[in-house]
Amino acid sequence: MKILVAVKRVIDYNVKIRVKANHSDVDLTNVKMAMNPFCEIAVEEAVRLKEKGVATEVVAVSIGHKAVQEQLRTALALGADRAIHIETDERAESLAVAKLLAKVVEEEQPSLVILGKQAIDTDNNQTGQMLAALTGLPQGTFASEVAVDGDKVNVTREIDGGLQTISLTLPAIVTTDLRLNEPRYAKLPDIMKAKKKPLDVKTPDDYGVDVASKVSLLKVEYPAERKGGIKVASVDELIDKLKNETKVL
Amino acid sequence: MSILVLADLHEGQLAGATAHVVAAAQAIIGGDIDVLVAGEGVQAAADAAAKLDGLSRVLVADNAVYAHQLAEPMGALLVELAGDYTHVLASASTTGKNVLPRLAALKEVSQLSDVIAVESADTFLRPIYAGNAIATVKSADDLKVITIRPTGFDAVGNSGSATIEAVEVVVENSHSSFVKEELAKSDRPELGGAKVVISGGRGMGNGENFKLLDGIADKLGAAIGASRAAVDAGYVPNDMQVGQTGKIVAPDLYIAVGISGAIQHLAGMKDSKVIVAINKDDEAPIFQIADYGLVGDLFEILPELESKL
Ligand SMILES: Cc1cc2nc3c(=O)[nH]c(=O)nc-3n(C[C@H](O)[C@H](O)[C@H](O)COP(=O)(O)OP(=O)(O)OC[C@H]3O[C@@H](n4cnc5c(N)ncnc54)[C@H](O)[C@@H]3O)c2cc1C
Numbered sequence: 259m260k261i262l263v264a265v266k267r268v269i270d271y272n273v274k275i276r277v278k279a280n281h282s283d284v285d286l287t288n289v290k291m292a293m294n295p296f297c298e299i300a301v302e303e304a305v306r307l308k309e310k311g312v313a314t315e316v317v318a319v320s321i322g323h324k325a326v327q328e329q330l331r332t333a334l335a336l337g338a339d340r341a342i343h344i345e346t347d348e349r350a351e352s353l354a355v356a357k358l359l360a361k362v363v364e365e366e367q368p369s370l371v372i373l374g375k376q377a378i379d380t381d382n383n384q385t386g387q388m389l390a391a392l393t394g395l396p397q398g399t400f401a402s403e404v405a406v407d408g409d410k411v412n413v414t415r416e417i418d419g420g421l422q423t424i425s426l427t428l429p430a431i432v433t434t435d436l437r438l439n440e441p442r443y444a445k446l447p448d449i450m451k452a453k454k455k456p457l458d459v460k461t462p463d464d465y466g467v468d469v470a471s472k473v474s475l476l477k478v479e480y481p482a483e484r485k486g487g488i489k490v491a492s493v494d495e496l497i498d499k500l501k502n503e504t505k506v507l
Numbered sequence: 508m509s510i511l512v513l514a515d516l517h518e519g520q521l522a523g524a525t526a527h528v529v530a531a532a533q534a535i536i537g538g539d540i541d542v543l544v545a546g547e548g549v550q551a552a553a554d555a556a557a558k559l560d561g562l563s564r565v566l567v568a569d570n571a572v573y574a575h576q577l578a579e580p581m582g583a584l585l586v587e588l589a590g591d592y593t594h595v596l597a598s599a600s601t602t603g604k605n606v607l608p609r610l611a612a613l614k615e616v617s618q619l620s621d622v623i624a625v626e627s628a629d630t631f632l633r634p635i636y637a638g639n640a641i642a643t644v645k646s647a648d649d650l651k652v653i654t655i656r657p658t659g660f661d662a663v664g665n666s667g668s669a670t671i672e673a674v675e676v677v678v679e680n681s682h683s684s685f686v687k688e689e690l691a692k693s694d695r696p697e698l699g700g701a702k703v704v705i706s707g708g709r710g711m712g713n714g715e716n717f718k719l720l721d722g723i724a725d726k727l728g729a730a731i732g733a734s735r736a737a738v739d740a741g742y743v744p745n746d747m748q749v750g751q752t753g754k755i756v757a758p759d760l761y762i763a764v765g766i767s768g769a770i771q772h773l774a775g776m777k778d779s780k781v782i783v784a785i786n787k788d789d790e791a792p793i794f795q796i797a798d799y800g801l802v803g804d805l806f807e808i809l810p811e812l813e814s815k816l
C-alpha cells in the first residue's frame with residue numbers, strides 16, 4: 259500500500275518569534291526553519307509502516323514556496339521514496355492546502371494519508387479534518403497509535419478525557435499526536451542519497467485550485483507581557499503572599 | 508445574524524466549556540443563538556444546555572449514529588443545519604477541533620481556530636506561534652466557522668429557559684466506528700475549568716511521585732496537570748498535558764512544580780492570574796513569568812507546603 263505524508267515548513271520550535279515593526283505579520287527573515295514537529299512524527303510513522311512491510315511506498319508532499327523543498331529532502335532522507343512540491347508564493351491556508359492535497363489523493367490513490375495534527379506556526383489544527391471531509395475518507399485525528407489490519411486501521415486518539423480507539427476503513431486520513439512515535443534523525447549517507455530521489459514540482463494551477471483565502475490578516479501583535487514577579491525565600495513566605503497579597507488562597 | 512453553538516459533551520453530560528462558547532456567541536451578536544446537542548442519550552445534557560443564559564433554542568440530535576460524536580456523522584449533521592446560520596461555533600476541545608473543520612471544508616469556507624476575543628461579527632483575535640503573537644483576522648466568508656478558546660470568555664449564567672427541539676436529521680456512517688474509550692476517572696475538577704491547577708513536570712522523577720501533588724490538590728480543590736515531558740515519560744496520562752498542543756488553562760492560581768517553562772508549556776498556562784513556580788534551578792525560564800518563585804528541591808518543598816496549607 260501507498261502512504262502519502264504532508265509536511266509543512268515552519269519556524270523551528272526553539273526559536274523565539276519576532277513581530278514585524280509594522281505589525282503586518284511575524285518576521286521570518288533569517289529565522290531558522292524546520293519541518294513541523296508533528297509532520298516529523300507523520301513521516302516517521304509512514305517509514306515505520308514501510309519498514310514493517312505494511313507499506314510499499316511513501317510519498318511526501320509539501321505546499322509553499324521553493325524553500326519547502328528543503329523539508330521534502332529531509333523527508334526523503336528519513337525514508338520517503340519520492341516527493342511532490344506544489345509551488346506557490348501565496349500564503350496557502352488550511353482550506354487551500356486541503357483542496358490541493360485532495361487532488362493529490364485523487365491522483366495518487368494512497369491507502370493512508372498521514373498529516374500532523376497541527377502546524378506550530380498558525381496552530382490551526384484543521385487540514386487533516388478538511389482533507390477527510392473533501393475526499394469523503396474517514397479520519398483518525400490526534401493519533402497516539404496506528405494499527406493497520408487488512409482493509410481497516412485502528413487509530414487510538416488522544417482526546418480531552420483520555421484515549422479513544424476508532425476503527426476506520428481504508429483508505430483513511432490520520433493526524434499525528436506527540437505520543438505516536440519518536441522521530442529518528444536523518445543520517446548523513448541518507449541525506450546524500452535523498453538528493454537523488456525524485457521530487458516533482460507542480461503548481462496549484464496544475465490542479466485547478468485557487469489558493470486565495472477570504473480571511474485577511476489585519477494585524478499581528480505581541481500578547482500582553484506578564485510582569486516578572488519575585489522570588490520568595492520559604493514556604494511560609496509563599497503562603498503568606500498567596501493569602502495576603504494576591505488573596506488566591 | 509444567528510449563531511449555532513455545538514455543545515461540548517463529556518461522557519454524555521454537558522461540559523463546562525459550552526457556557527464559555529455561548530458567551531463568545533453573545534459577544535458576536537445580540538440576536539438568535541441556538542445550541543446543538545448531538546449524541547446518544549443526551550437528554551440530560553440538552554436540559555442543562557437549555558438553562559444557559561441567552562439562548563433561543565436547544566436542538567437535540569439524539570441518535571446512535573451520533574454516539575461518541577464521531578467526526579463523520581457530526582460533520583454531516585452540521586452541514587445539514589448550518590444553512591440557517593451566519594456563524595457556527597464550538598469549543599476548541601478535541602471534539603470541536605475534530606468536527607468543525609469538516610463543516611468548514613464542506614461549506615468551502617475557512618475556519619478560525621482558538622478565537623480568544625471578538626472585535627466584531629467578522630473580526631476576531633486568535634493566538635498564533637504558541638501564543639507568542641496574537642493575530643487579528645477578518646473573515647469575508649458567508650459562513651463563519653470558529654472554534655473558541657473557553658478561557659477567553661467568562662461563562663454565561665444558568666438562569667435561562669430555552670425551548671428544546673428535536674432534530675430529525677439522521678445521517679449515515681459506514682466508514683468509521685467506535686471501538687473503545689479509556690477515560691481518566693477523577694474526583695478532581697476538570698483541568699480546563701479549575702480555579703486552581705497544580706502541575707508536575709519532568710522534575711517529579713516518576714509517576715509515583717505525582718502523589719506528592721495529591722494532598723495539596725485536595726486542600727486547594729485543584730486539578731492536576733503536567734508538562735509534555737511528564738506525559739511522554741509515562742508518569743501521567745495524556746489528558747493531563749498543559750500547553751500549546753495540550754490543554755489551555757487560565758486558573759486563579761497555577762503552581763508549576765519541576766517544570767522548566769518551555770514556550771510550549773507557557774502557551775497553555777500563562778494567562779493564569781497568579782503563577783507560582785517551584786524549581787531547584789534558579790535560572791529556569793518559568794521564573795521569568797512566575798509571580799512567586801520558590802527555588803529549592805520539590806521533594807522537600809511539597810510535603811512542607813501540604814502540611815502548612
Ligand atoms: C511540537 C511540540 C509541542 C509541544 N507541546 C507541549 C505542550 O503542550 N506542553 C508542554 O508542557 N510541553 C510541550 N512541548 C515540550 C516542551 O518543549 C518541553 O520539552 C517540555 O515542556 C519540558 O517539560 P518539563 O519542563 O517538565 O521538563 P524539563 O525541561 O526537563 O524541566 C524539568 C525541570 O525540573 C526541575 N527539577 C528537576 N528536579 C527537581 C527537583 N527535585 N526539585 C525541583 N525542581 C526540579 C529542573 O530544574 C527543570 O527546570 C512541546 C514540544 C514540541 C516540539
Ligand SMILES: Nc1ncnc2c1ncn2[C@@H]1O[C@H](COP(=O)(O)O)[C@@H](O)[C@H]1O
Pocket residue numbers: 264265266267294296297300319320321322350352355372373374375376377378380381382383384385386
Ligand atoms: N503548506 C503545507 N504543505 C503540506 N502540508 C501541510 C501544509 N499546511 C498544513 N499541512 C499539513 O497539515 C497539518 C496540520 O496543519 P494545520 O491544520 O494548518 O495546523 C500539518 O502538520 C501538515 O501535515
